Amino acid sequence: MRTKRILLLIALLLIAGAVGYAVTNRLAHTGVGPAPSVEEGGLARSFILRTLDDNEISLEEYRGKAVVVVNFWATWCPPCRAEVPDFIEFYNGYKDRGVVVLAVNLREPEGHVRDFAQKAGMNFPVLLDLSGDVANTYKVQAIPTTVVVDKSGIIRSRIVGMTSREELERIVKPLL
Numbered sequence: 001m002r003t004k005r006i007l008l009l010i011a012l013l014l015i016a017g018a019v020g021y022a023v024t025n026r027l028a029h030t031g032v033g034p035a036p037s038v039e040e041g042g043l044a045r046s047f048i049l050r051t052l053d054d055n056e057i058s059l060e061e062y063r064g065k066a067v068v069v070v071n072f073w074a075t076w077c078p079p080c081r082a083e084v085p086d087f088i089e090f091y092n093g094y095k096d097r098g099v100v101v102l103a104v105n106l107r108e109p110e111g112h113v114r115d116f117a118q119k120a121g122m123n124f125p126v127l128l129d130l131s132g133d134v135a136n137t138y139k140v141q142a143i144p145t146t147v148v149v150d151k152s153g154i155i156r157s158r159i160v161g162m163t164s165r166e167e168l169e170r171i172v173k174p175l176l
Contacts (some may be wrong), residue, residue: 034165038138040158044068044149047134049104052114056100057125059149064096066100068149068174069168072129072140074106075116078143079162084120085164091124097176098151100124106143107132150175 046060055057060067071087073080091101101124105113110128117126129135138147141160148157148171157171 017077032153037155038147040155042155043148043153044089044155045116045137049129049134049139052110052117052126052128057127059102060153062072062149062151063153064151066098067172069099069101069172070104070146070147070149071101072106072135072143072145074108074143076108077111077143081120083144083162083164084122086163086168088121088123090165090168090172093165094172094176095124099172099176102127103127106140108156118161120143128153148175 019077034041036043038044038045044059046058046123047055048058050056059068059070069087069090071083075081075085087103091099095101100166103117103122103124103126105126108128108131113126113128138145144159144162146157146159146163146168147155148159148168150156156175
């Protein structure tokens, strides 16, 4: 009699587990889209950062409106400095076609970043990641790192190292 109860209890637990798994699995696959991520193919994790002109920009505000190119950089980084002219050319050619460039500076004093950005002619938003939290969230291990997010908020490309206007165009054109 006791063995039958134990077997019945085990059977009920197995059934409950199977039902729970099925329900959880179904709920996970009926969401609006992919779960937030920082990897290619995932929904880009949102962030809010302050700009050099003391406004706040949220990645989320561009969803459904623009392709966003997020570039993690620093003024002391030679490859970062070298790619700035390509980002300016790229932005000038695509800003009227629904493309935004967000230059996320890592952990540098605002005045220093402002001076560099003005001298370099950076005409797109420069954001300040003073704590490095956004870079950590995006698993930035080397700079420059560039993340391309499509209009629906999906990460389509992640470039570690220096990039060029041509490479950005090759990635972004199909997303427009």
